[in-house]
Amino acid sequence: xxxxxxxxxxxxxxxxxxxxxxxxxxxxxxxxxxxxxxxxxxxxxxxxxxxxxxxxxxxxxxxxxxxxxxxxxxxxxxxxxxxxxxxxxxxxxxxxxxxxxxxxxxxxxxxxxxxxxxxxxxxxxxxxxxxxxxxxxxxx
Amino acid sequence: xxxxxxxxxxxxxxxxxxxxxxxxxxxxxxxxxxxxxxxxxxxxxxxxxxxxxxxxxxxxxxxxxxxxxxxxxxxxxxxxxxxxxxxxxxxxxxxxxxxxxxxxxxxxxxxxxxxxxxxxxxxxxxxxxxxxxxxxxxxx
DNA sequence: GGCTATTTGCTCGTATGCAAGTAAAGTGAC
DNA sequence: GTCACTTTACTTGCATACGAGCAAATAGCC
Numbered sequence: 187x188x189x190x191x192x193x194x195x196x197x198x199x200x201x202x203x204x205x206x207x208x209x210x211x212x213x214x215x216x217x218x219x220x221x222x223x224x225x226x227x228x229x230x231x232x233x234x235x236x237x238x239x240x241x242x243x244x245x246x247x248x249x250x251x252x253x254x255x256x257x258x259x260x261x262x263x264x265x266x267x268x269x270x271x272x273x274x275x276x277x278x279x280x281x282x283x284x285x286x287x288x289x290x291x292x293x294x295x296x297x298x299x300x301x302x303x304x305x306x307x308x309x310x311x312x313x314x315x316x317x318x319x320x321x322x323x324x325x326x
Numbered sequence: 327x328x329x330x331x332x333x334x335x336x337x338x339x340x341x342x343x344x345x346x347x348x349x350x351x352x353x354x355x356x357x358x359x360x361x362x363x364x365x366x367x368x369x370x371x372x373x374x375x376x377x378x379x380x381x382x383x384x385x386x387x388x389x390x391x392x393x394x395x396x397x398x399x400x401x402x403x404x405x406x407x408x409x410x411x412x413x414x415x416x417x418x419x420x421x422x423x424x425x426x427x428x429x430x431x432x433x434x435x436x437x438x439x440x441x442x443x444x445x446x447x448x449x450x451x452x453x454x455x456x457x458x459x460x461x462x463x464x465x466x
Numbered sequence: 467g468g469c470t471a472t473t474t475g476c477t478c479g480t481a482t483g484c485a486a487g488t489a490a491a492g493t494g495a496c
Numbered sequence: 497g498t499c500a501c502t503t504t505a506c507t508t509g510c511a512t513a514c515g516a517g518c519a520a521a522t523a524g525c526c
Contacts, residue, residue: 206340246341250516293328300335377505390485
């Protein structure tokens, strides 16, 4: 085991994830968003008008990172920050009409891109693979 | 399939890789190196005195990223850039004595960290999991 | 009601990661 | 030998990613 650095699981995970990001980026670049921006829009399509803290929990990004991503999505006109009438500390992240359109397109693309990225892998292998990814993402 | 954004393979891959980086970072932080710096040292322990281009191929980092990482490893005193007598364009990345010591320690830790990170997973599952990671990292 | 602890989103600093472009040095066709 | 092409490492600009620390607002305890 570990005869070479290439056998290190942390290296293998990082490189597979990088390949995924490259592929996902290539599929949504024409919408003018990056891989992470596209994922954030997908989460907003699933649950709109959320606080930054709630969104950060679901996308698993810390608040410093999310602030920058939301800045850029706001500049692109896909997202608005609105005041939360129930808590003046927090804000509500809201998709604009344009943002909703793009988010729907991203959801459509993601279905095809998931299937295409995994096309060489059998159903059983894919199920095990995904469950292992989720298990490792929890605690390692 | 893809009832939720959490089911997106690109999201799952990215988050599992992030968990791996967090774990690996926690195991080598006392050596004063980051996750990527530690991996680069592991590759140098396997193959010392290489050109930047060769190292970049093995670690799968582009030259812009690698330049910064080598700058920091050099500042830490773990690595030296030497002139290549056979090609004045290129440089040879060399571990210092201190770098060799740290790299050996990193190799030792990586064995234990790999096993520990995957401890809940059976041998067969691990083998399949790793082969899928490598396959996806190739071309997607 | 008033004080303290927590929550919220932000900024700053550091470290990847990649696209694009550069200067210096080497290679090859003629 | 000369000129075009390539290779090498570097730089710049942008986008994550996170630790640490901040001010404003809220919640909880007395």
